[in-house]
Amino acid sequence: MDAFYASCELLRYPQLKGLPVVIGGGRRKEDDLLSKLQAAYPEGDWTEDNFTDRLGEIPVDFFPRIEGYTGRGVITTATYAARQFGVGSAMGLMKAAKLCPQAVLLPVDFERYRHFSRTFKSIITEIAPVMQDRGVDEVYIDFTEVPGGQREGGRVLARLIQKSIFDATGLTCSIGVAPNKLIAKMASEFNKPKGISIVHEADLQTLIWPLACRKINGVGPKADEKLKGFGIHTIGELAAREQHWLIENFGKSYGAWLHEAAWGRDDRPVETESEPVSMSRETTFERDLHAVRDREELGAVFTRLCEQVAADLQRKGYEGKTIGIKLRYDNFQAVTRDQSLTDYTADAKRIRQVAGQCLKRVDLTRRLRLLGVRVGTLVKAGTAAPTDKGYIATEETPHEQTELLFPDD
Numbered sequence: 001m002d003a004f005y006a007s008c009e010l011l012r013y014p015q016l017k018g019l020p021v022v023i024g025g026g027r028r029k030e031d032d033l034l035s036k037l038q039a040a041y042p043e044g045d046w047t048e049d050n051f052t053d054r055l056g057e058i059p060v061d062f063f064p065r066i067e068g069y070t071g072r073g074v075i076t077t078a079t080y081a082a083r084q085f086g087v088g089s090a091m092g093l094m095k096a097a098k099l100c101p102q103a104v105l106l107p108v109d110f111e112r113y114r115h116f117s118r119t120f121k122s123i124i125t126e127i128a129p130v131m132q133d134r135g136v137d138e139v140y141i142d143f144t145e146v147p148g149g150q151r152e153g154g155r156v157l158a159r160l161i162q163k164s165i166f167d168a169t170g171l172t173c174s175i176g177v178a179p180n181k182l183i184a185k186m187a188s189e190f191n192k193p194k195g196i197s198i199v200h201e202a203d204l205q206t207l208i209w210p211l212a213c214r215k216i217n218g219v220g221p222k223a224d225e226k227l228k229g230f231g232i233h234t235i236g237e238l239a240a241r242e243q244h245w246l247i248e249n250f251g252k253s254y255g256a257w258l259h260e261a262a263w264g265r266d267d268r269p270v271e272t273e274s275e276p277v278s279m280s281r282e283t284t285f286e287r288d289l290h291a292v293r294d295r296e297e298l299g300a301v302f303t304r305l306c307e308q309v310a311a312d313l314q315r316k317g318y319e320g321k322t323i324g325i326k327l328r329y330d331n332f333q334a335v336t337r338d339q340s341l342t343d344y345t346a347d348a349k350r351i352r353q354v355a356g357q358c359l360k361r362v363d364l365t366r367r368l369r370l371l372g373v374r375v376g377t378l379v380k381a382g383t384a385a386p387t388d389k390g391y392i393a394t395e396e397t398p399h400e401q402t403e404l405l406f407p408d409d
Helices: 004-012 031-040 048-057 094-097 110-127 152-169 181-187 203-210 219-230 236-239 243-250 252-262 295-316 347-361
Strands: 021-027 075-080 103-108 132-133 140-142 175-177 196-198 278-289 319-327 334-345 366-382
Touching: 004 021, 004 075, 004 110, 021 094, 031 048, 031 295, 075 094, 110 132, 110 140, 110 152, 140 181, 140 319, 152 175, 152 196, 175 181, 181 203, 219 243, 236 252, 243 252, 252 319, 252 347, 278 319, 295 334, 295 347, 319 347, 334 366
Parallel strands: 021 103, 175 196
Antiparallel strands: 021 075, 132 140, 278 366, 319 334, 319 366
């Protein structure tokens, strides 16, 4: 999907189309916008009753700008007008404010995005039922057996999918068509927004090899830097290296995979049924918090994260037996700890209790900028045999702490 979160917001606020808009920061506070409108129009033009129906009429000047933003918020997505200024996903809002101060800042509304996600995926499966879910805004489709799917190399089917999604939702998407998932993923980025890109096996050298290695899904920033250290910047340069050399320098598994990826080889099937490995929730604080001085605030956040993870598990019908925490200190150093149970759970109180035990094994004398809770080793709820034991004690690495930050009561 094209700039998915932002596009969902532009359906609600069409007056912002064509403007730089970023989505991020705190949760929606529409009451603030309504109060501003009521103050500007005291004659009663704007009320709680008509506000929702008149969202498209809100003057552009009433929307908050990113200029002068202070805090720890991170951008989830940005419109293409904002991206022209170098603003992009996962960028801090303060940095974005320097690059594009005039951008409109809208908070996230995950419930709305999930609604549109379910809608566009149901439309796709009606046309091409072999679909692999890849998150809220992306899917893989195998249309080998779809009647007429091969017409014009798949372009006819791609246009049908685009039109069907747009007619039902008003949202646009970009589609990459290729012999496998690896190349299709790259191709989907070629002509955003609203693009259709078709890559055949014979196009590997002309369309894929000139691209930067980072364009391969699976080559992260660390691997990319290491490749650049060897003078390898493009996929073509990567393909020129012998497989044994890549294995010697990047390990047996990853080195072999790099060689296959550079040559456009990928035999992974489109999996219609995939099980999640873990579920997690985390939050970055607006200011660094201290375990003692901000104990009450941190405790409330910790409890909320555990409850959110538990709700996610219960809603999707899973239980887990590995419970862990993630911290990021004020110097950006991240640490994780986890603990394995002998049985499975999706209970918020239980998750909080075990996660609290994990917190005993980290340094809580330093200020924190992020806190997260994770539940892994998942199974479908009710499918695991019950046991009598509570959890398997892990090796303790206690730190000198005056009091436990989050008591496991």
